Amino acid sequence: MTPNDTYTRLANNHISVDCVVMGWDGERLSVLLVSRHGEGEEYSDMKLPGSLIYQDEDLDQAAARVLKELTGLENAGLRQYKAYGSKNRTKDPRDVIWLERAQKIHVERIVTIAYIAFVKLDRSVTGCLDGYNALWRPVDEVGPLAFDHNLILSEALGQMRTMASADPALLFDLLPRKFTLAQMRTLFETVYDRKVDVRNFHKKVGAMTYVVPLDEYQQGVAHRAARFYKFDRKAYNRQRR
Known part of the structure; x- marks a missing residue:
């Protein structure tokens, strides 16, 4: 059995996780993004780190795995903050084609569980991206993202403000x-x-x-x-x- 066969057997084509990881470098607030690639078609846009989950893992495990597999980042302190289940999440056929090719599975309507994390940008955090199609992009320079990821990022910024108002220590940690x-x-x-x-x-x-x-x-x-x-x-x- 090939790794792809194993993945197909375990992947849940209705549930995914997406990770919004924001970092502060002393001057600007940035978000961690990954580029996506498609077979037979050029994809040059960006997305939040995310993927379908395995049938045998819980959501927190899936989020941590996805972040590490796509960016190399570990122990980011991910926290669930919202679920997104609009029927329009996969309305763009281009997104569906890319996801089905990437996951080797038929994709239907997908509910995603969004996670949020905040990190201090230093060499230990930026260096882990070496060898991955991932980068830190200032939030005020983020262009159109795949799926509904612009909406997820926008609401994550609002969530960050709410969390910081409730516990300002979050900002001091940055x-x-x-x-x-x-x-x-x-x-x-x-x-x-x-x-x-x-x-x-x-x-x-x-x-x-x-x-x-x-x-x-x-x-x-x-x-x-x-x-x-x-x-x-x-x-x-x-x-x-």
Whole structure:
């Protein structure tokens, strides 16, 4: 039995998982995308990492497997956030042809379970993509994606804002271990999609006992050196009680 025979036997042609993994590099918010290829027809567009699931795996296992197989990324902290089951998800015949060729299985209506994750973009995260048809694309530069993946990404950004409002530690986990207030402000402005007043922002930060100023400053910069801060999780947990 070939690997493809095994896959066909195990694949569920009604259920898939899609992974929205967003990363912050200190300046911009990016999303992890993969390119898709078709036999006998050229596909040059991008999609979210996703695939049909196996019959013998649960959803969380499927999401982790798909992400690793398509991008090499592991331990991303994927969390389910929504299911998509519109009858129009596979309305484009081109999408169906590509999926059936890629999965070697007849495809009908597909419900996908969307997962979301947030990572700090460093070498350990970007380097794992070597050898894969995957890349990090700034969210404000994402063009048309396959299937309904533009909708999934758009709603994932809204989900990110909701999650960050409920637990701001999510955003601090994206910042470097030592960060400036300008870096922190840029991240908050990007996630919430609005400009904030610098003076008011500094006042609010001053009330955050878990944002701790350090006796360290930027080095070798043309402008006035900014002070570094760190996130104190223990102080954060105390203030959140």
